[in-house]
Structures are given as structure tokens and as C-alpha cells.
Amino acid sequence: MKKDQYILGIETSCDETAVAIIKNGREIIANVVASQIESHKRFGGVVPEIASRHHVEQMTIVLEEALNKASMTMNDIDAVAVTEGPGLVGALLVGVNAAKAIAFAHQKPLIGVHHIAGHIYANRLIKEMTFPALALVVSGGHTELVYMKEHGDFEVIGETRDDAAGEAYDKVARVLNMPYPGGPHIDRLAHEGEATIKLPRAWLEEGSFDFSFSGLKSAVINTVHNAEQRGETILPEDLAASFQESVIEVLVTKTLKAVEAYDVKQLLLAGGVAANKGLRKALTETFKNKEEIDLVIPPLHLCTDNAAMIAAVGAIMFEKGVSSDMSMNANPGLDIQFQP
Amino acid sequence: MKILAIDTSNYTLGIALVDDDKIIGEYITNIKKNHSVRVMPAIEMLLKDCDTLPQDLEKIVVAEGPGSYTGVRIGVTIAKTLAWTLNIPLSGVSSLAVLAASAGSYFNGVISPLFDARRGQIYTGLYQFQESRLLDLTSDHLTLTVNWTQRLLEREEPVLFVGNDLSIHKEQIKADLGERAFFARLTEQNPRPAELAILGRDKEAVNIHNFVPNYIRLAEAEAKWIEATKGSKSQ
Ligand SMILES: [Zn+2]
Numbered sequence: 001m002k003k004d005q006y007i008l009g010i011e012t013s014c015d016e017t018a019v020a021i022i023k024n025g026r027e028i029i030a031n032v033v034a035s036q037i038e039s040h041k042r043f044g045g046v047v048p049e050i051a052s053r054h055h056v057e058q059m060t061i062v063l064e065e066a067l068n069k070a071s072m073t074m075n076d077i078d079a080v081a082v083t084e085g086p087g088l089v090g091a092l093l094v095g096v097n098a099a100k101a102i103a104f105a106h107q108k109p110l111i112g113v114h115h116i117a118g119h120i121y122a123n124r125l126i127k128e129m130t131f132p133a134l135a136l137v138v139s140g141g142h143t144e145l146v147y148m149k150e151h152g153d154f155e156v157i158g159e160t161r162d163d164a165a166g167e168a169y170d171k172v173a174r175v176l177n178m179p180y181p182g183g184p185h186i187d188r189l190a191h192e193g194e195a196t197i198k199l200p201r202a203w204l205e206e207g208s209f210d211f212s213f214s215g216l217k218s219a220v221i222n223t224v225h226n227a228e229q230r231g232e233t234i235l236p237e238d239l240a241a242s243f244q245e246s247v248i249e250v251l252v253t254k255t256l257k258a259v260e261a262y263d264v265k266q267l268l269l270a271g272g273v274a275a276n277k278g279l280r281k282a283l284t285e286t287f288k289n290k291e292e293i294d295l296v297i298p299p300l301h302l303c304t305d306n307a308a309m310i311a312a313v314g315a316i317m318f319e320k321g322v323s324s325d326m327s328m329n330a331n332p333g334l335d336i337q338f339q340p
Numbered sequence: 341m342k343i344l345a346i347d348t349s350n351y352t353l354g355i356a357l358v359d360d361d362k363i364i365g366e367y368i369t370n371i372k373k374n375h376s377v378r379v380m381p382a383i384e385m386l387l388k389d390c391d392t393l394p395q396d397l398e399k400i401v402v403a404e405g406p407g408s409y410t411g412v413r414i415g416v417t418i419a420k421t422l423a424w425t426l427n428i429p430l431s432g433v434s435s436l437a438v439l440a441a442s443a444g445s446y447f448n449g450v451i452s453p454l455f456d457a458r459r460g461q462i463y464t465g466l467y468q469f470q471e472s473r474l475l476d477l478t479s480d481h482l483t484l485t486v487n488w489t490q491r492l493l494e495r496e497e498p499v500l501f502v503g504n505d506l507s508i509h510k511e512q513i514k515a516d517l518g519e520r521a522f523f524a525r526l527t528e529q530n531p532r533p534a535e536l537a538i539l540g541r542d543k544e545a546v547n548i549h550n551f552v553p554n555y556i557r558l559a560e561a562e563a564k565w566i567e568a569t570k571g572s573k574s575q
Contacts, residue, residue, distance in 0.1 A: 042565055049409065049559040053552070056413050060424040061549045074425060090410055093376050094417050100380040101421035105394045326380035 007318060008066070008077045008102075009311025012095030013087025013115050014140075015046045017058035019066040020307035021077070025315030026124055030069035031301075031308045034058045037181070044180045045170075052090035059098045066307075074106040079323070081314020084112030085334030086141070092330035100326055109323040113313045114336045115305075116142055117154060119270035121312035122302040130294060134264040136255045138279070139271030140166035140183075143211045143251075145258050146336070151316045154336045157258060158209025165247055166273045168213040172220050172243050176236050187276050190244035193237025197223060199246045209258050216246050248282045256286060259293055266294045274303040341398045344383070344422070345537035348375040348415035349407030349435040350455050351504065354533030355382050357390050358541070363534045365390045370504060370530050375414050383418075397426060401540025403531070404432035405554040406463040406480055407455060412553040420548055429545030433536055434554065436480050439502045440467035441535040443528035449498035450477065452488070456505035460484050463556060466492075474539065482556050485509045489516035498522055504529045 004023055011018040020031040036054045040046045067073065082099035085092055096112075103110040120135040129151070137144040143165045145158035163171070166183055173182020176189075199219050202212040220243055227234045259267055269283060280297055287295040302309065317323070342364075347354040353375055355367040367382045387394065402419035405412040416432075423430035439453030444467065454464040465480040492499050493516065501513060502524040513521050558566070 043561055047559065047561040050561060052409070052413060053555075053559060056417055056420075057550075057552055059417060060420050063421070064424070064549070090413070093410065093414060097376060097380070097414050097417045098421040101418045102425050104380060104384060105422055105425045107394075326384050327377050329374065329377045 005078050005315060005318065006072070006076055007311040007314045008080050009113075009307035009309075009314055010080070010082040010095045010099045011115075011118065011305055011307040011310045012055045012059075012091050013083045013085070014091060014305060015040055015051050015054075016305045017055050017062050018305060018307035019062045020311050021066055021070045021072060022125070022308055022311040022315065025312060025319075026128070028125055028308050029072070030066040031306055032062050032066045032069065033306050034062050041180055044174075046088070048088045048090050051088060052094060055091055055094035059094060063098070063102070074102065074108070077106070077108060079109040079111055079314060079318045081111040081113050081311050081317070083115050083118065083310050084328060085115065085331035087115055087332060089330050089332045092332065096328060096330045100328060104326060109318065110325070110328060111314045111317050111322065112324045112328050113310045113317070114334055116144065116146070116270075116336055117313045118309040120146060120148070120154075120268055121316070122270060122298045122306070122309035123268040123296045124312050125302060125308055126298050127296050129268070130265045132262060132264045133266040133268055134255070134259055134262060135268040135270050136251065137270045138165045138251065138273035140164060140170065140273075142271060143213070145209050145255065147258075147262055147264070152320055156336060157262070158211065158254065160211040160213060162212050162214035163217060165211070165213055165251065166271075168217045168247065169273070171217050172240075175221055175224050176239065183273060183276065186240045186244060187278055189237050189240035190278055191241075193235055193239070193241035195242040195245040196238050197234070197242040199223070199242050201246050201250050203250070209254055211250065211254065213247065216243070244278050248279050251279065252282045252286050255283070264293070266296060269295075269297045270303070272304050274298065275300045341541070342392065342396055343399045343401055343537045343541055344387075344397050345401040345533045345540060346379065346383070346415045346419050347403035347435065347438060347531055347533050347536050348379055349403045349405050349412045350531070352530050353378060353382065354531060354536065355379070355386050356533035356537045357386055357392060358534060358537035364392075366532070366534050368530055368533065375411050379414060379418060394422070394426060397422070398428055399541070400428060400430045401537050402430070402432055403435040403438055403536055405435055406482070406556040407435050409553075409555055412555070416551070416553045420551055424548045430548050430551060431540040431543040431545055432551060432554070433539045433543065434465070434476070434480050435531065436463065436465045437467060437474060437476065437539055438531040438536045441474050441539055442530065442532040443502040443524035444500050445469050445472065447500045447522070449500060449522070450495065451500045451502060452492065453502045454505060454509065455503055456508050457482055460486070462488065462505070462509060464488055480554065480556065485512050486516070489513055492517060500524060502529065
């Protein structure tokens, strides 16, 4: 009989201090997230130095809470997985050094995990993955289409050439005078309005799976300024709805084309913007009649940053025998490929 | 009691393993290199060379700052995590106190350890050995070197300056304090991790979860925010 495998995951790449324990790669035993969002709200965005300071304050508290929730000690843990990058370097450093210390103290393997691989693997906590798979990753810092032949194999087939989708949401939210973080506000507002304002869609050249959102963002800003100059009022609800429609149309259309081009079995939604109701709805409707494609959308709490998703990648890497030594560093520009 | 001491607060990376009154091992480098990559391998190597397992450790002592924000955080994060997970006590010691202790025990006067803080500023404090105990006469703080030397002029005693950043401020100090200024020897400019261990050995243990670095300064955004909210309240 195979022994159960337990991975402890640590995530500190941005403004959440998170620790989780998962069993056999798929079952969440504990998933603790200490959010700093209240502290950063007053600055209208995440301040890296303050994020790093909060991580130091929270780190051992969150570790203890996760082990207590799981009723486990480090003796029960097989390996320690930690977000190695990308992210804010000062914030990553806290998680990486805590992971190194705890792995060293108990002589457990240390595994460095790519943050976006983590977002993709949040899906495996819901449903077993089938390959080939395609992941649509949408977050504050990323908009990517990632093709996966098998576990641990990531090929970025499309990515944003300028702003990430989440970034565009935050910037448009600022134009509409909404508090940080703006994404959820736009999403909510979009559902109250109608997409009556003509905004561009950046399809880029034929066959490209890349994205671009800076033109759309500028168009929104211009629309607001022009209306102000003419003394007209634009309903923020309608602007939000029009903006959201443009973003989602591009995301969904390109995803659909990629699904067909790569003939994948499973489509995985990943990243913080995956919490967006409009996007979830549009994807669900688009793939409703395509029974050959298994669409997986994680619940909201697994879309935002958490450590269960990091542990989930760690579980696969542990099985493959991939680990790091004590010289592991935080790597804000880490590449998603980790094939040994 | 086996103590592991960790200092990554400034350029000097220092690790020491001390058992009661015996200095078992020390690792020191004074180079501009990434602490995050090197601290844990240094700890791993020192413990291995000294046939000590993590489970043999009975106390962790860390240099709590002032210094580089990132550097201090790396050391404190490792120290907190080790102490918590090994279930052993943790003590924090001023990074400046370590410098003072590294050079000043036979000096008949006061000791001013310092780290450069750019733009003519230093992190410093005032220490003195009395009956072989190191006393903290002020609190560690950030000051302009010229203001600091004026304060020291008012105390009519010799002052020993210590630290690898002395070269940046030596001329100013000499000009202001003249013959009252003494400078530690080259071999005493590195903060010694064994001194850190000994200073921490006798210190009360902290609450591990609540322990944070002594940054001295607020984060810039925080300071500006406080300034701005003060302004809006008084209007
Ligand atoms: Zn994320």
C-alpha cells in the first residue's frame, strides 16, 4: 500500500501570507491565508516594503495555525513547497527563507514552485487533471494561455504584450474613482450596466494567442476625458459593462481558438481574475455544448493567492523527485518551466 | 546550552555556534553578496562541521537591526522560523551592540558603533562596558554624522568608533572630535557572531510570533501616509 503524501506549502509572493497542507496532491487538509489588503488599501495598491514587513509579522503565526488545523507536526510532512517567483522580491524572500529554515530543521526536501503553476494547479484540488490541457491564467500580473502536455510541463503559447488583464481592471477602476482593488468593483458595476459604449478589441495578428490591453485601457480613459470636455455624463455602470465585455470577448475567443488548435481535453481557469463573475459566466456558456472539453473553474477562494495551490505543484514535483538545496533564492523573474 | 547566532543585518554575514562558555564555530564574510542565497547554506555547513543537528540547538539569537531592511528580514525570518519549529527560545540583539561588543571591551570610554545610512547619515548608539557588561547608554537611532559628533562633544570622554563603514565618516569624525576620537582596529570592524551569541545568551527570550526587526525607520509610504493624515486632521 502506498503511503499517504503530505506537502506543506508556503506562499508570500504579494500581499497574502499563506500556508497550507495537502494530502496526496489533491486534498486540502489546512489552508490558511492572512490577507494584508486592509493595510494596503490606504495606499491605493500594494506597497512592497510594507508587504514584506507584514509577512515577517505573520509567518510563524500562519505556519502554526496551518499545522494546528491539520492536527499535524512537521514529522507528518513529506516536503516543504514554497513560491520561488515571480512576485515582489522582498515578499518572496520571507516565504523562501522561512521554507528553507523549516525544511532544514526537520531535514525535509525543499521545493521551489512557480506562482503561476500554482494558480493552474488550484484546479487539481477540484478535479483530477487530464492531458493535454490548456490553462487560461488571468491575474493582476499575468494574462497567459499555458499548454500542458502532462504534469509539470508548461508551455506558454500566448501572453500579454503590455498590461495584464487585472492591471487594466485596476487602472480603469481608478479612472472611475473606485477604491483599491478595483477589479471586483468593475465586475459588480458591469452587471448593473449595459455595454453601450464602443470600445476596441485587440485581436493582434492572425493566429496569435497573445493579448494586449493597453489600447483598451487608453480608450476607456479617452472616453471619460472626452465626455468631461463635452460636459456629458457617462454612466459608470455602462462604461464598466463595455470594458468588461471587451476584455472577456477577447479572452474567451482566444481561449476557444487555442482549445481547438491544440486539441486539448481540459480547460483550466486560473488566477485572481478567475474570480470575475462575467468571465466565469462567458466561459461556462461558450463551452456548455462542447462536451469533449472539460471546463474546470476553481471556487473563488482558490482563485486568489493561497498556499494550497503551491503545495499542489509541490506534490507533483516531489513525485518527480525535483527539489532545491539551501541556496534557493527568491526569483521575481522565474520562468515557468521546471522540467528536470 | 547550544546557541545558534545569525547576523545578516548588514554586509557582514555572521553565523556562530556557541555552547555555554565555548565558541564552537564561527562563519564570517564581509562581501556585497546576496544573503538570501548564502545564509542557510552557511548554517548548514557550520552545524555539519561541528557535528551538530538542528535538534541539538537550544537557543537562537539574531541580530535584529538596524541595517538593511531586506537583510534584517532574512535573518529574523530564519531565526523566528527555526526557534518556533524547534520549540526553543529566541532572543534579539541590537546589530550595533554586536559591533560595540566586538571591539570595545578594553576601551576606557564610550563606544559608538555605526553603520552607514547614506546621505551623511549613520545608524548609531552609545555603549559602554562596565564590569565586563555591555550597557546601552542611548537608544539605537538614525542621525546625521555631524549632529552625532556635536552630541558626543558635549560628553567629555573618549569615544571608540567601530564598524566597516567607518571609512565613509572617519574624516568628519576626526575633524569634529579631534583627539577624543578613537577607531577600532581593522580586525575588530566586523560584527562578531560569537559576540552576538554571548549577548543573546543572557537576554530574556522574546515572544517568537510577535518578534519583528528593529527597522528604526517606518516604511517610506507609511511615514508619508501618517504625515498626510495628520495634515488632513488639523485642517
Ligand atoms: Zn497570484
